[in-house]
Amino acid sequence: MSNKEKKKLTPVQQQYQSFSKAREPQRPVLFNCVKAFLVGGAICALGQGVSDFFIWNFDFTEKTVGNPTVAVMILLSVILTSLGVYDHIAQFAGAGTAIPVTGFANSMASAAIEHRSEGFVLGVGGNMFKLAGSVIVFGVFAAFLVALIKTTLTLLGGS
Amino acid sequence: MEAYFWAFVVGGLICVVGQLLLDVGKLTPAHTVSTLVVVGAVLAGFDLYEPLIDFAGAGATVPITSFGNSLVHGAMAEAERTGIVGILTGIFEVTSAGISAAIIFSFLAALLFKPKG
Numbered sequence: 001m002s003n004k005e006k007k008k009l010t011p012v013q014q015q016y017q018s019f020s021k022a023r024e025p026q027r028p029v030l031f032n033c034v035k036a037f038l039v040g041g042a043i044c045a046l047g048q049g050v051s052d053f054f055i056w057n058f059d060f061t062e063k064t065v066g067n068p069t070v071a072v073m074i075l076l077s078v079i080l081t082s083l084g085v086y087d088h089i090a091q092f093a094g095a096g097t098a099i100p101v102t103g104f105a106n107s108m109a110s111a112a113i114e115h116r117s118e119g120f121v122l123g124v125g126g127n128m129f130k131l132a133g134s135v136i137v138f139g140v141f142a143a144f145l146v147a148l149i150k151t152t153l154t155l156l157g158g159s
Numbered sequence: 160m161e162a163y164f165w166a167f168v169v170g171g172l173i174c175v176v177g178q179l180l181l182d183v184g185k186l187t188p189a190h191t192v193s194t195l196v197v198v199g200a201v202l203a204g205f206d207l208y209e210p211l212i213d214f215a216g217a218g219a220t221v222p223i224t225s226f227g228n229s230l231v232h233g234a235m236a237e238a239e240r241t242g243i244v245g246i247l248t249g250i251f252e253v254t255s256a257g258i259s260a261a262i263i264f265s266f267l268a269a270l271l272f273k274p275k276g
């Protein structure tokens with residue numbers, strides 16, 4: 001909570017804030033980071049294996065292999081999510097499973113499966129992007145700004 | 160084997176950054192992932208993400224930061240061909256595989272599986 005918000009609170013509320021803060025369990029930051037590093041690194045090494053598979057067996061270069069790799073990683077993640085395994089790994093690894101693209105697929109697949117009981121249109125269709133939507137919205141808007149600035153600079157530079 | 164080592168290290172380090180945002184920055188997972196996508200897009204703007212992919216391979220393409228990078232690259236490639244409108248038409252050009260795959264497989268999963276627990 002920022003200082004600005006704190007000033008609006010009554011003294012009792014402020015007391016409670018410091019009381020709850022003192023009793024908040026300490027997060028084992030270092031241990032969490034080690035777990036995130038190991039699991040995240042393992043997922044990326046697996047992705048490297050998938051990349052090499054595509055380069056050796058199909059006509060992909062190191063530049064173009066990113067797309068099929070991501071697709072396969074997403075497929076794996078959706079399968080593990082459907083079987084209920086991914087959530088257990090995620091509980092252990094924290095950001096190690098959330099940051100790779102598999103976490104993106106996990107958030108979509110789990111939302112889709114979870115809301116199935118509300119029907120396919122309103123439940124599955126409407127909720128699939130509930131968590132993943134923010135990634136796409138901010139990604140697209142940031143990319144739009146970056147591309148706009150770069151294109152404008154190139155045009156101004158006359159190259 | 161060296162490629163696997165660097166993919167492991169770089170991918171792991173990006174995840175550590177995410178974990179620090181979660182634990183130290185006290186962000187929600189959605190905020191963390193959104194932040195990293197924006198970081199990827201900004202790095203792409205300075206042409207810094209492509210060298211990282213050359214160096215680390217899947218260590219740079221598998222984390223979500225590469226999604227921001229791919230969005231910028233699709234937009235830029237199309238903008239070079241067709242001018243400024245290309246930003247709109249090209250923004251999903253490179254990321255189509257990831258988004259389509261995620262939608263299609265997730266929908267199939269919803270058809271086939273029931274929620275657990």
